[in-house]
Amino acid sequence: MVFEKLQAIVADKLGIEESEVKLESTFRDDLGADSLDLFEIVMALEEEFGVSISNEDVEQIQTAGDAVNYITERQ
Amino acid sequence: MNSICDMLGIKYPIFQGGMAWVANHAIAAAVSEAGGLGIIAAGNAPADWLREEIRACKKITNKPFGVNVMLLSPYADEVAKVVAEEGVKVVTTGAGNPGKYMDLWKEKGMKVIPVVPSVAIAKRMEKGGADAVIAEGGESGGHIGELTTMVLVPQVVDAVSIPVIAAGGIADGRGFAAAMMLGAEAVQIGTRFLVAEECKIHEAYKERVLKATDIDTVVTGRSTGHPVRGLRNQLTRSYLQMEKDGADLNKLEQLGAGALYKAVVEGNVINGAVMAGQIAGLITKRQTAQEIVDELMLDLKEVMEARVRQINEELYK
Structure with missing residues (x-):
């Protein structure tokens, strides 16, 4: 469930197909997000899932799967 | 009273940009003495250098001044401590998130x-406890973002409830007035202060500007994800050619290493990085910091009044 919502958010922010967002996709290299996009995505995830992602943690989140794990652990 | 002037205890809402290698105590003190906010740039310099600069600045002025902390600096941790120890009133930060120093400074x-x-980063900074944000458009010199001042400032103003300082492409009363119309409470100006008498960069650099x-x-550097704006010369030509040819990051970094120092200190404007904003074309005279600040304040009022009058007469009669 978290993954599906995340897929939709990431796809929406980056203007790509939801199916392109896979668990193993890296935000930067695979999906072409730059640092500004990453902050957009992080803000949207925080809002959607009611979690708070610290700046240090943002740097650790490399793939969509990392983000899903992060959110699931904290929900 | 203007919210930024009130918050910082300065007379005029004019910041001098924290330009690495350029903005030392001399220009910062001069701008603060003139009623604006002078800013010493820590850049990549060691913490001891910064401590000396802060102390030298205090010897010239007892007005508030700031320090720009470049968060990617190898000395960022020590620099963050020095600004707190030395009683600096205002810190501006660049190239990252100051979150981990926030408690120390606050x-x-x-x-x-x-x-x-960007808007998202502005909101995040506000959430993290920032007192204001500088929305800097890509017209600026040095390390830049993608959005222009014209589009960035009003959107950041709408998104946050803390004051916004506009930067990028502002060098005279017209730009100042425009920034205020976009909702900024203050402006940050870099390029025009490059040619101030008190700015101790190499003469050849000033001449280029x-x-x-x-x-x-x-x-x-767009290909590296760290774009930098400067005046074109042999260095930028070689760099852009190498980027076009798909040179790897190491080679590009080698070419860029020490290039700003080369221009600012040694005056090598052919092979050094002569960083400046797009507004450099508007800057044609050498003045003291006081003259620059006074002229900006005078022109702001004149421009505003004249345009409001003209618009009223022409469009709302």
Whole structure:
């Protein structure tokens, strides 16, 4: 469930197909997000899932799967 | 009273940009003495250098001044401590998120003002405790973001409830007035202060800025994710060619290493990085910091009044 919502958010922010967002996709290299996009995505995830992602943690989140794990652990 | 002037205890809402290698105690003190906010740039310099600069600045002025902390600096941790220890009132930050130093600085009652390139980052900084943000458009010199000042400032103003300082492409009363119309409470100006008498950079650098025209800046490093704006010369030509040829990051970094120092200190404007904003073309005269600040304040009022009058007469009669 978290993954599906995340897929939709990431796809929406980056203007790509939801199916392109896979668990193993890296935000930067695979999906072409730059640092500004990453902050957009992080803000949207925080809002959607009611979690708070610290700046240090943002740097650790490399793939969509990392983000899903992060959110699931904290929900 | 203007919210930024009130918050920082300054007379005029004019910040002098924290330009690495350029903005030392001399120009910072001169701008603060003139009623604006002078800013010493820590850049990549060691903490001891900064401590000396802060102390030298205090010897010239007892007015508030700031320090720009470049968060990617190898000395960022020590620099963050030095600004707190030395009682600096205002810190602006660039190239990252100042989150981990926030508590240290806030405890000392310092005002923290990050430079932001987008709405999302501005909101995040506000949430993290920033007192204001500098919305800096890509017209600026040095390390830049993608959005222009014209589009970034009003959107950041709408998104946050803390004051916004506009930066990028502002060098005279017209730009100042426009920034205020977009909702900014203050402006940050870099390029125009490059040619201030108190700015102790190499004469050759100043000459390049004074001679620059509207189309003379280029952006290098887009391919690396760290774009930098400067006046075009042999260095930018080689760099752009290498980027086009798909040179690897190491080679590009080698070419860029020490290039700013080469231009600022050694005056090598052919192979050094002559960083300047797009507005360099508008800057044609050498003045003291006081003259620059006074002229900006005078022109702001004149421009505003004249345009409001004209618009009223022509469009709302």
